[in-house]
Amino acid sequence: MLILDGMDVRAALTMEDCIEAVREALKIFARRECEQFPRFQLKPATAAPLMGLMPAFQGGDMPVWCLKDVLVASGNRARGLDSHQGVILLHDGTTGEPLAVVDATAITAVRTAATSAVATLALARPDARRIAILGSGTQARAHIDALRIALPGAEIVLWARSPGQAGRLAEEAGCRLASTIEDAVVDADIICTVTGAREPLLRRDWLKAGCHINAVGASSPQARELGTDIVASAAFFVDSRAQAMVECGELLLPMREGAIGEDHIRGEIGEVLVGARPGRSSADALTVFKSLGMAVEDMAAAVCALRNAKTMGIGQEIRWRAG
Structure with a gap:
Protein backbone atom coordinates (compact mmCIF):
# COMPACT_ATOMS: atom_id res chain seq x y z
CA MET A 1 0.00 0.00 0.00
CA THR A 108 -9.59 18.45 -3.13
CA ALA A 109 -7.70 21.64 -3.94
CA VAL A 110 -6.65 20.44 -7.38
CA ARG A 111 -9.74 18.49 -8.47
CA THR A 112 -12.19 21.27 -7.50
CA ALA A 113 -10.38 23.83 -9.61
CA ALA A 114 -9.90 21.29 -12.40
CA THR A 115 -13.68 20.71 -12.46
CA SER A 116 -14.29 24.45 -12.81
CA ALA A 117 -11.84 24.52 -15.72
CA VAL A 118 -13.71 21.68 -17.43
CA ALA A 119 -17.07 23.41 -16.86
CA THR A 120 -15.68 26.72 -18.12
CA LEU A 121 -14.48 25.17 -21.38
CA ALA A 122 -17.88 23.49 -21.82
CA LEU A 123 -20.13 26.46 -20.98
CA ALA A 124 -18.31 29.79 -21.33
CA ARG A 125 -18.21 31.79 -24.52
CA PRO A 126 -15.33 30.73 -26.79
CA ASP A 127 -14.06 34.32 -26.85
CA ALA A 128 -14.00 34.68 -23.02
CA ARG A 129 -10.84 36.46 -21.91
CA ARG A 130 -11.57 38.19 -18.59
CA ILE A 131 -11.86 36.19 -15.38
CA ALA A 132 -12.90 37.38 -11.92
CA ILE A 133 -12.09 35.25 -8.89
CA LEU A 134 -13.81 36.08 -5.61
CA GLY A 135 -11.84 34.70 -2.67
CA SER A 136 -8.20 34.49 -1.65
CA GLY A 137 -7.80 31.06 -0.04
CA THR A 138 -6.66 27.68 -1.30
CA GLN A 139 -9.35 27.46 -3.96
CA ALA A 140 -8.65 30.95 -5.29
CA ARG A 141 -5.02 30.00 -5.84
CA ALA A 142 -5.95 26.66 -7.42
CA HIS A 143 -8.53 28.29 -9.71
CA ILE A 144 -5.92 30.75 -10.95
CA ASP A 145 -3.71 27.81 -11.91
CA ALA A 146 -6.53 25.83 -13.53
CA LEU A 147 -8.02 28.68 -15.56
CA ARG A 148 -4.62 29.76 -16.83
CA ILE A 149 -4.33 26.29 -18.32
CA ALA A 150 -7.89 26.38 -19.69
CA LEU A 151 -7.63 29.94 -21.04
CA PRO A 152 -3.98 30.89 -21.57
CA GLY A 153 -3.46 34.63 -21.71
CA ALA A 154 -6.74 35.55 -20.02
CA GLU A 155 -6.72 38.53 -17.64
CA ILE A 156 -7.55 37.57 -14.04
CA VAL A 157 -8.99 39.99 -11.48
CA LEU A 158 -9.06 39.09 -7.80
CA TRP A 159 -11.27 40.31 -4.93
CA ALA A 160 -11.60 39.05 -1.36
CA ARG A 161 -12.88 40.25 2.00
CA SER A 162 -9.33 40.12 3.34
CA PRO A 163 -7.54 42.78 1.28
CA GLY A 164 -4.14 41.94 2.74
CA GLN A 165 -4.34 38.28 1.81
CA ALA A 166 -5.92 39.11 -1.55
CA GLY A 167 -3.16 41.62 -2.27
CA ARG A 168 -0.43 39.09 -1.53
CA LEU A 169 -2.06 36.47 -3.75
CA ALA A 170 -2.63 38.96 -6.57
CA GLU A 171 1.03 40.00 -6.45
CA GLU A 172 2.31 36.42 -6.33
CA ALA A 173 0.03 35.25 -9.14
CA GLY A 174 0.24 38.31 -11.37
CA CYS A 175 -3.46 39.22 -11.09
CA ARG A 176 -5.15 42.60 -10.86
CA LEU A 177 -6.59 43.39 -7.44
CA ALA A 178 -10.10 44.88 -7.35
CA SER A 179 -11.28 47.05 -4.48
CA THR A 180 -14.94 45.97 -4.72
CA ILE A 181 -16.90 42.97 -5.98
CA GLU A 182 -18.59 45.13 -8.62
CA ASP A 183 -15.23 46.34 -9.91
CA ALA A 184 -14.04 42.74 -10.15
CA VAL A 185 -17.02 41.32 -12.03
CA VAL A 186 -18.45 44.14 -14.15
CA ASP A 187 -16.37 43.30 -17.25
CA ALA A 188 -15.80 39.61 -16.49
CA ASP A 189 -16.63 36.90 -19.00
CA ILE A 190 -16.09 34.26 -16.30
CA ILE A 191 -16.64 34.56 -12.54
CA CYS A 192 -15.50 32.02 -9.95
CA THR A 193 -16.95 32.39 -6.45
CA VAL A 194 -14.72 30.50 -4.02
CA THR A 195 -15.64 32.16 -0.72
CA GLY A 196 -17.05 31.24 2.65
CA ALA A 197 -20.10 33.45 2.10
CA ARG A 198 -23.50 32.27 3.27
CA GLU A 199 -25.41 35.15 1.65
CA PRO A 200 -25.38 36.30 -2.01
CA LEU A 201 -22.34 38.24 -3.18
CA LEU A 202 -23.41 39.38 -6.66
CA ARG A 203 -26.15 41.50 -8.20
CA ARG A 204 -27.65 40.56 -11.54
CA ASP A 205 -27.16 44.03 -13.02
CA TRP A 206 -23.41 43.81 -12.41
CA LEU A 207 -23.03 40.89 -14.80
CA LYS A 208 -21.87 41.19 -18.38
CA ALA A 209 -24.06 39.66 -21.10
CA GLY A 210 -22.90 36.12 -21.84
CA CYS A 211 -21.16 35.72 -18.49
CA HIS A 212 -20.38 32.27 -17.09
CA ILE A 213 -20.22 31.65 -13.32
CA ASN A 214 -18.58 28.79 -11.47
CA ALA A 215 -20.21 28.83 -8.01
CA VAL A 216 -17.97 26.79 -5.76
CA GLY A 217 -17.90 28.06 -2.18
CA ALA A 218 -21.29 27.26 -0.64
CA SER A 219 -22.10 23.60 0.01
CA SER A 220 -25.09 23.44 2.34
CA PRO A 221 -28.86 23.94 1.91
CA GLN A 222 -28.74 27.16 3.96
CA ALA A 223 -25.79 28.86 2.24
CA ARG A 224 -25.44 30.49 -1.17
CA GLU A 225 -23.06 32.80 -3.01
CA LEU A 226 -25.60 33.56 -5.77
CA GLY A 227 -28.98 35.15 -5.19
CA THR A 228 -32.37 34.19 -6.57
CA ASP A 229 -32.24 36.92 -9.25
CA ILE A 230 -29.13 35.39 -10.81
CA VAL A 231 -30.12 31.74 -10.45
CA ALA A 232 -33.63 32.29 -11.86
CA SER A 233 -32.31 34.01 -14.99
CA ALA A 234 -29.46 31.57 -15.62
CA ALA A 235 -29.06 28.31 -17.47
CA PHE A 236 -28.18 26.31 -14.34
CA PHE A 237 -25.88 23.28 -14.48
CA VAL A 238 -24.66 21.01 -11.68
CA ASP A 239 -22.20 18.18 -11.16
CA SER A 240 -24.85 15.86 -9.69
CA ARG A 241 -28.63 16.37 -9.74
CA ALA A 242 -29.18 14.07 -6.77
CA GLN A 243 -26.61 15.89 -4.67
CA ALA A 244 -27.85 19.34 -5.68
CA MET A 245 -31.40 18.52 -4.61
CA VAL A 246 -30.13 17.81 -1.11
CA GLU A 247 -27.25 20.24 -0.57
CA CYS A 248 -27.40 23.15 -3.01
CA GLY A 249 -28.56 26.36 -1.32
CA GLU A 250 -28.36 28.23 -4.63
CA LEU A 251 -31.07 25.90 -5.92
CA LEU A 252 -33.09 25.01 -2.80
CA LEU A 253 -33.57 28.53 -1.42
CA PRO A 254 -35.07 29.97 -4.67
CA MET A 255 -37.28 26.87 -4.87
CA ARG A 256 -38.63 27.59 -1.37
CA GLU A 257 -39.28 31.17 -2.45
CA GLY A 258 -41.30 29.92 -5.44
CA ALA A 259 -38.99 31.58 -7.96
CA ILE A 260 -37.97 28.34 -9.72
CA GLY A 261 -39.13 24.75 -9.92
CA GLU A 262 -37.39 21.39 -9.59
CA ASP A 263 -36.89 21.38 -13.37
CA HIS A 264 -34.60 24.43 -13.26
CA ILE A 265 -31.45 22.31 -13.61
CA ARG A 266 -30.55 22.26 -17.32
CA GLY A 267 -28.24 19.29 -16.93
CA GLU A 268 -25.23 17.77 -15.27
CA ILE A 269 -21.93 19.00 -16.65
CA GLY A 270 -21.00 15.44 -17.64
CA GLU A 271 -24.17 15.24 -19.74
CA VAL A 272 -23.02 18.34 -21.62
CA LEU A 273 -19.60 16.79 -22.19
CA VAL A 274 -21.06 13.60 -23.72
CA GLY A 275 -23.64 15.50 -25.81
CA ALA A 276 -26.68 14.25 -23.90
CA ARG A 277 -27.70 17.81 -22.91
CA PRO A 278 -27.11 21.13 -24.68
CA GLY A 279 -24.84 23.66 -23.04
CA ARG A 280 -24.79 27.37 -23.81
CA SER A 281 -27.82 28.39 -25.89
CA SER A 282 -26.60 31.79 -27.13
CA ALA A 283 -23.74 34.27 -26.88
CA ASP A 284 -25.69 36.45 -24.43
CA ALA A 285 -26.96 33.66 -22.18
CA LEU A 286 -25.98 33.64 -18.51
CA THR A 287 -24.68 30.20 -17.50
CA VAL A 288 -23.99 28.93 -14.00
CA PHE A 289 -22.16 25.77 -12.98
CA LYS A 290 -22.77 24.84 -9.36
CA SER A 291 -19.90 22.73 -8.06
CA LEU A 292 -20.61 20.68 -4.94
CA GLY A 293 -17.79 18.21 -5.48
CA MET A 294 -18.21 14.51 -6.15
CA ALA A 295 -16.54 11.33 -4.95
Whole structure:
Protein backbone atom coordinates (compact mmCIF):
# COMPACT_ATOMS: atom_id res chain seq x y z
CA MET A 1 0.00 0.00 0.00
CA LEU A 2 1.29 3.43 -0.93
CA ILE A 3 0.92 6.48 1.28
CA LEU A 4 0.90 9.84 -0.54
CA ASP A 5 1.11 12.93 1.63
CA GLY A 6 0.32 16.44 0.41
CA MET A 7 3.79 17.00 -0.99
CA ASP A 8 3.65 13.71 -2.88
CA VAL A 9 0.23 14.57 -4.35
CA ARG A 10 1.43 17.98 -5.50
CA ALA A 11 4.42 16.35 -7.21
CA ALA A 12 2.46 13.50 -8.79
CA LEU A 13 -0.76 15.26 -9.83
CA THR A 14 -0.29 18.17 -12.20
CA MET A 15 -3.23 20.44 -12.89
CA GLU A 16 -3.12 19.40 -16.55
CA ASP A 17 -3.37 15.73 -15.62
CA CYS A 18 -6.16 16.42 -13.15
CA ILE A 19 -8.22 18.39 -15.67
CA GLU A 20 -8.11 15.45 -18.07
CA ALA A 21 -8.83 12.91 -15.31
CA VAL A 22 -11.83 14.90 -14.06
CA ARG A 23 -13.18 15.46 -17.58
CA GLU A 24 -13.14 11.70 -18.20
CA ALA A 25 -14.68 11.00 -14.77
CA LEU A 26 -17.56 13.38 -15.47
CA LYS A 27 -18.22 11.62 -18.77
CA ILE A 28 -18.14 8.20 -17.09
CA PHE A 29 -20.54 9.49 -14.43
CA ALA A 30 -22.90 10.82 -17.12
CA ARG A 31 -22.89 7.43 -18.85
CA ARG A 32 -23.49 5.75 -15.46
CA GLU A 33 -20.40 3.61 -15.89
CA CYS A 34 -19.44 4.19 -12.26
CA GLU A 35 -21.38 4.29 -9.00
CA GLN A 36 -21.49 7.18 -6.58
CA PHE A 37 -23.27 6.61 -3.31
CA PRO A 38 -24.96 9.19 -1.07
CA ARG A 39 -22.51 11.14 0.99
CA PHE A 40 -22.97 11.68 4.68
CA GLN A 41 -22.28 14.85 6.65
CA LEU A 42 -21.80 14.16 10.34
CA LYS A 43 -21.90 17.08 12.78
CA PRO A 44 -21.38 16.44 16.50
CA ALA A 45 -23.22 18.45 19.12
CA THR A 46 -19.99 20.15 20.18
CA ALA A 47 -18.10 22.68 18.07
CA ALA A 48 -15.96 19.94 16.53
CA PRO A 49 -15.34 19.91 12.74
CA LEU A 50 -17.97 18.49 10.40
CA MET A 51 -17.06 15.12 8.88
CA GLY A 52 -18.06 14.16 5.36
CA LEU A 53 -17.90 10.60 4.00
CA MET A 54 -17.92 10.18 0.21
CA PRO A 55 -17.87 6.64 -1.32
CA ALA A 56 -17.62 5.66 -4.98
CA PHE A 57 -16.92 2.58 -7.11
CA GLN A 58 -15.68 2.11 -10.65
CA GLY A 59 -15.58 -1.25 -12.41
CA GLY A 60 -13.93 -2.16 -15.70
CA ASP A 61 -10.50 -3.67 -16.24
CA MET A 62 -9.11 -2.19 -13.00
CA PRO A 63 -12.02 -1.90 -10.53
CA VAL A 64 -11.52 0.51 -7.63
CA TRP A 65 -13.39 1.33 -4.44
CA CYS A 66 -12.82 4.84 -3.09
CA LEU A 67 -13.75 6.43 0.22
CA LYS A 68 -12.97 10.05 0.99
CA ASP A 69 -13.24 11.27 4.54
CA VAL A 70 -13.01 15.02 4.84
CA LEU A 71 -13.29 17.19 7.92
CA VAL A 72 -14.24 20.85 7.60
CA ALA A 73 -12.83 23.04 10.38
CA SER A 74 -13.93 26.62 9.85
CA GLY A 75 -11.39 27.99 12.33
CA ASN A 76 -8.40 26.55 10.53
CA ARG A 77 -7.52 29.68 8.59
CA ALA A 78 -6.58 31.39 11.88
CA ARG A 79 -4.40 28.37 12.64
CA GLY A 80 -2.60 28.62 9.31
CA LEU A 81 -4.25 25.42 8.05
CA ASP A 82 -6.58 24.59 5.19
CA SER A 83 -10.20 24.31 6.34
CA HIS A 84 -10.53 20.89 4.63
CA GLN A 85 -8.55 17.99 6.11
CA GLY A 86 -8.81 14.29 5.42
CA VAL A 87 -7.69 11.24 3.47
CA ILE A 88 -8.78 9.23 0.45
CA LEU A 89 -8.68 5.44 0.70
CA LEU A 90 -8.31 3.44 -2.52
CA HIS A 91 -9.08 -0.29 -2.49
CA ASP A 92 -8.77 -2.96 -5.15
CA GLY A 93 -12.30 -3.35 -6.49
CA THR A 94 -12.00 -7.14 -6.78
CA THR A 95 -10.11 -8.26 -3.67
CA GLY A 96 -10.83 -5.29 -1.40
CA GLU A 97 -7.12 -4.93 -0.58
CA PRO A 98 -6.00 -1.40 0.33
CA LEU A 99 -4.03 0.22 -2.48
CA ALA A 100 -3.31 3.71 -1.18
CA VAL A 101 -3.92 6.36 1.46
CA VAL A 102 -3.88 9.75 -0.25
CA ASP A 103 -3.94 13.23 1.27
CA ALA A 104 -7.46 14.52 0.59
CA THR A 105 -6.65 18.19 1.21
CA ALA A 106 -4.25 18.30 -1.74
CA ILE A 107 -6.57 16.25 -3.96
CA THR A 108 -9.59 18.45 -3.13
CA ALA A 109 -7.70 21.64 -3.94
CA VAL A 110 -6.65 20.44 -7.38
CA ARG A 111 -9.74 18.49 -8.47
CA THR A 112 -12.19 21.27 -7.50
CA ALA A 113 -10.38 23.83 -9.61
CA ALA A 114 -9.90 21.29 -12.40
CA THR A 115 -13.68 20.71 -12.46
CA SER A 116 -14.29 24.45 -12.81
CA ALA A 117 -11.84 24.52 -15.72
CA VAL A 118 -13.71 21.68 -17.43
CA ALA A 119 -17.07 23.41 -16.86
CA THR A 120 -15.68 26.72 -18.12
CA LEU A 121 -14.48 25.17 -21.38
CA ALA A 122 -17.88 23.49 -21.82
CA LEU A 123 -20.13 26.46 -20.98
CA ALA A 124 -18.31 29.79 -21.33
CA ARG A 125 -18.21 31.79 -24.52
CA PRO A 126 -15.33 30.73 -26.79
CA ASP A 127 -14.06 34.32 -26.85
CA ALA A 128 -14.00 34.68 -23.02
CA ARG A 129 -10.84 36.46 -21.91
CA ARG A 130 -11.57 38.19 -18.59
CA ILE A 131 -11.86 36.19 -15.38
CA ALA A 132 -12.90 37.38 -11.92
CA ILE A 133 -12.09 35.25 -8.89
CA LEU A 134 -13.81 36.08 -5.61
CA GLY A 135 -11.84 34.70 -2.67
CA SER A 136 -8.20 34.49 -1.65
CA GLY A 137 -7.80 31.06 -0.04
CA THR A 138 -6.66 27.68 -1.30
CA GLN A 139 -9.35 27.46 -3.96
CA ALA A 140 -8.65 30.95 -5.29
CA ARG A 141 -5.02 30.00 -5.84
CA ALA A 142 -5.95 26.66 -7.42
CA HIS A 143 -8.53 28.29 -9.71
CA ILE A 144 -5.92 30.75 -10.95
CA ASP A 145 -3.71 27.81 -11.91
CA ALA A 146 -6.53 25.83 -13.53
CA LEU A 147 -8.02 28.68 -15.56
CA ARG A 148 -4.62 29.76 -16.83
CA ILE A 149 -4.33 26.29 -18.32
CA ALA A 150 -7.89 26.38 -19.69
CA LEU A 151 -7.63 29.94 -21.04
CA PRO A 152 -3.98 30.89 -21.57
CA GLY A 153 -3.46 34.63 -21.71
CA ALA A 154 -6.74 35.55 -20.02
CA GLU A 155 -6.72 38.53 -17.64
CA ILE A 156 -7.55 37.57 -14.04
CA VAL A 157 -8.99 39.99 -11.48
CA LEU A 158 -9.06 39.09 -7.80
CA TRP A 159 -11.27 40.31 -4.93
CA ALA A 160 -11.60 39.05 -1.36
CA ARG A 161 -12.88 40.25 2.00
CA SER A 162 -9.33 40.12 3.34
CA PRO A 163 -7.54 42.78 1.28
CA GLY A 164 -4.14 41.94 2.74
CA GLN A 165 -4.34 38.28 1.81
CA ALA A 166 -5.92 39.11 -1.55
CA GLY A 167 -3.16 41.62 -2.27
CA ARG A 168 -0.43 39.09 -1.53
CA LEU A 169 -2.06 36.47 -3.75
CA ALA A 170 -2.63 38.96 -6.57
CA GLU A 171 1.03 40.00 -6.45
CA GLU A 172 2.31 36.42 -6.33
CA ALA A 173 0.03 35.25 -9.14
CA GLY A 174 0.24 38.31 -11.37
CA CYS A 175 -3.46 39.22 -11.09
CA ARG A 176 -5.15 42.60 -10.86
CA LEU A 177 -6.59 43.39 -7.44
CA ALA A 178 -10.10 44.88 -7.35
CA SER A 179 -11.28 47.05 -4.48
CA THR A 180 -14.94 45.97 -4.72
CA ILE A 181 -16.90 42.97 -5.98
CA GLU A 182 -18.59 45.13 -8.62
CA ASP A 183 -15.23 46.34 -9.91
CA ALA A 184 -14.04 42.74 -10.15
CA VAL A 185 -17.02 41.32 -12.03
CA VAL A 186 -18.45 44.14 -14.15
CA ASP A 187 -16.37 43.30 -17.25
CA ALA A 188 -15.80 39.61 -16.49
CA ASP A 189 -16.63 36.90 -19.00
CA ILE A 190 -16.09 34.26 -16.30
CA ILE A 191 -16.64 34.56 -12.54
CA CYS A 192 -15.50 32.02 -9.95
CA THR A 193 -16.95 32.39 -6.45
CA VAL A 194 -14.72 30.50 -4.02
CA THR A 195 -15.64 32.16 -0.72
CA GLY A 196 -17.05 31.24 2.65
CA ALA A 197 -20.10 33.45 2.10
CA ARG A 198 -23.50 32.27 3.27
CA GLU A 199 -25.41 35.15 1.65
CA PRO A 200 -25.38 36.30 -2.01
CA LEU A 201 -22.34 38.24 -3.18
CA LEU A 202 -23.41 39.38 -6.66
CA ARG A 203 -26.15 41.50 -8.20
CA ARG A 204 -27.65 40.56 -11.54
CA ASP A 205 -27.16 44.03 -13.02
CA TRP A 206 -23.41 43.81 -12.41
CA LEU A 207 -23.03 40.89 -14.80
CA LYS A 208 -21.87 41.19 -18.38
CA ALA A 209 -24.06 39.66 -21.10
CA GLY A 210 -22.90 36.12 -21.84
CA CYS A 211 -21.16 35.72 -18.49
CA HIS A 212 -20.38 32.27 -17.09
CA ILE A 213 -20.22 31.65 -13.32
CA ASN A 214 -18.58 28.79 -11.47
CA ALA A 215 -20.21 28.83 -8.01
CA VAL A 216 -17.97 26.79 -5.76
CA GLY A 217 -17.90 28.06 -2.18
CA ALA A 218 -21.29 27.26 -0.64
CA SER A 219 -22.10 23.60 0.01
CA SER A 220 -25.09 23.44 2.34
CA PRO A 221 -28.86 23.94 1.91
CA GLN A 222 -28.74 27.16 3.96
CA ALA A 223 -25.79 28.86 2.24
CA ARG A 224 -25.44 30.49 -1.17
CA GLU A 225 -23.06 32.80 -3.01
CA LEU A 226 -25.60 33.56 -5.77
CA GLY A 227 -28.98 35.15 -5.19
CA THR A 228 -32.37 34.19 -6.57
CA ASP A 229 -32.24 36.92 -9.25
CA ILE A 230 -29.13 35.39 -10.81
CA VAL A 231 -30.12 31.74 -10.45
CA ALA A 232 -33.63 32.29 -11.86
CA SER A 233 -32.31 34.01 -14.99
CA ALA A 234 -29.46 31.57 -15.62
CA ALA A 235 -29.06 28.31 -17.47
CA PHE A 236 -28.18 26.31 -14.34
CA PHE A 237 -25.88 23.28 -14.48
CA VAL A 238 -24.66 21.01 -11.68
CA ASP A 239 -22.20 18.18 -11.16
CA SER A 240 -24.85 15.86 -9.69
CA ARG A 241 -28.63 16.37 -9.74
CA ALA A 242 -29.18 14.07 -6.77
CA GLN A 243 -26.61 15.89 -4.67
CA ALA A 244 -27.85 19.34 -5.68
CA MET A 245 -31.40 18.52 -4.61
CA VAL A 246 -30.13 17.81 -1.11
CA GLU A 247 -27.25 20.24 -0.57
CA CYS A 248 -27.40 23.15 -3.01
CA GLY A 249 -28.56 26.36 -1.32
CA GLU A 250 -28.36 28.23 -4.63
CA LEU A 251 -31.07 25.90 -5.92
CA LEU A 252 -33.09 25.01 -2.80
CA LEU A 253 -33.57 28.53 -1.42
CA PRO A 254 -35.07 29.97 -4.67
CA MET A 255 -37.28 26.87 -4.87
CA ARG A 256 -38.63 27.59 -1.37
CA GLU A 257 -39.28 31.17 -2.45
CA GLY A 258 -41.30 29.92 -5.44
CA ALA A 259 -38.99 31.58 -7.96
CA ILE A 260 -37.97 28.34 -9.72
CA GLY A 261 -39.13 24.75 -9.92
CA GLU A 262 -37.39 21.39 -9.59
CA ASP A 263 -36.89 21.38 -13.37
CA HIS A 264 -34.60 24.43 -13.26
CA ILE A 265 -31.45 22.31 -13.61
CA ARG A 266 -30.55 22.26 -17.32
CA GLY A 267 -28.24 19.29 -16.93
CA GLU A 268 -25.23 17.77 -15.27
CA ILE A 269 -21.93 19.00 -16.65
CA GLY A 270 -21.00 15.44 -17.64
CA GLU A 271 -24.17 15.24 -19.74
CA VAL A 272 -23.02 18.34 -21.62
CA LEU A 273 -19.60 16.79 -22.19
CA VAL A 274 -21.06 13.60 -23.72
CA GLY A 275 -23.64 15.50 -25.81
CA ALA A 276 -26.68 14.25 -23.90
CA ARG A 277 -27.70 17.81 -22.91
CA PRO A 278 -27.11 21.13 -24.68
CA GLY A 279 -24.84 23.66 -23.04
CA ARG A 280 -24.79 27.37 -23.81
CA SER A 281 -27.82 28.39 -25.89
CA SER A 282 -26.60 31.79 -27.13
CA ALA A 283 -23.74 34.27 -26.88
CA ASP A 284 -25.69 36.45 -24.43
CA ALA A 285 -26.96 33.66 -22.18
CA LEU A 286 -25.98 33.64 -18.51
CA THR A 287 -24.68 30.20 -17.50
CA VAL A 288 -23.99 28.93 -14.00
CA PHE A 289 -22.16 25.77 -12.98
CA LYS A 290 -22.77 24.84 -9.36
CA SER A 291 -19.90 22.73 -8.06
CA LEU A 292 -20.61 20.68 -4.94
CA GLY A 293 -17.79 18.21 -5.48
CA MET A 294 -18.21 14.51 -6.15
CA ALA A 295 -16.54 11.33 -4.95
CA VAL A 296 -16.01 10.22 -8.55
CA GLU A 297 -13.86 13.33 -9.10
CA ASP A 298 -11.80 12.49 -6.00
CA MET A 299 -11.47 8.89 -7.16
CA ALA A 300 -10.25 9.91 -10.62
CA ALA A 301 -7.75 12.41 -9.22
CA ALA A 302 -6.46 10.00 -6.57
CA VAL A 303 -6.06 7.14 -9.07
CA CYS A 304 -4.18 9.49 -11.41
CA ALA A 305 -1.92 10.62 -8.55
CA LEU A 306 -1.29 6.99 -7.52
CA ARG A 307 -0.42 5.94 -11.06
CA ASN A 308 1.96 8.87 -11.55
CA ALA A 309 3.54 8.40 -8.12
CA LYS A 310 4.36 4.78 -8.90
CA THR A 311 5.98 5.83 -12.17
CA MET A 312 7.97 8.56 -10.41
CA GLY A 313 8.93 6.34 -7.47
CA ILE A 314 7.54 8.69 -4.83
CA GLY A 315 5.43 8.07 -1.74
CA GLN A 316 5.89 5.76 1.23
CA GLU A 317 5.22 2.09 0.57
CA ILE A 318 4.18 -0.08 3.50
CA ARG A 319 3.44 -3.80 3.78
CA TRP A 320 -0.21 -4.59 4.43
CA ARG A 321 -1.48 -7.89 5.70
CA ALA A 322 -5.18 -8.38 6.36
CA GLY A 323 -6.24 -10.13 9.54
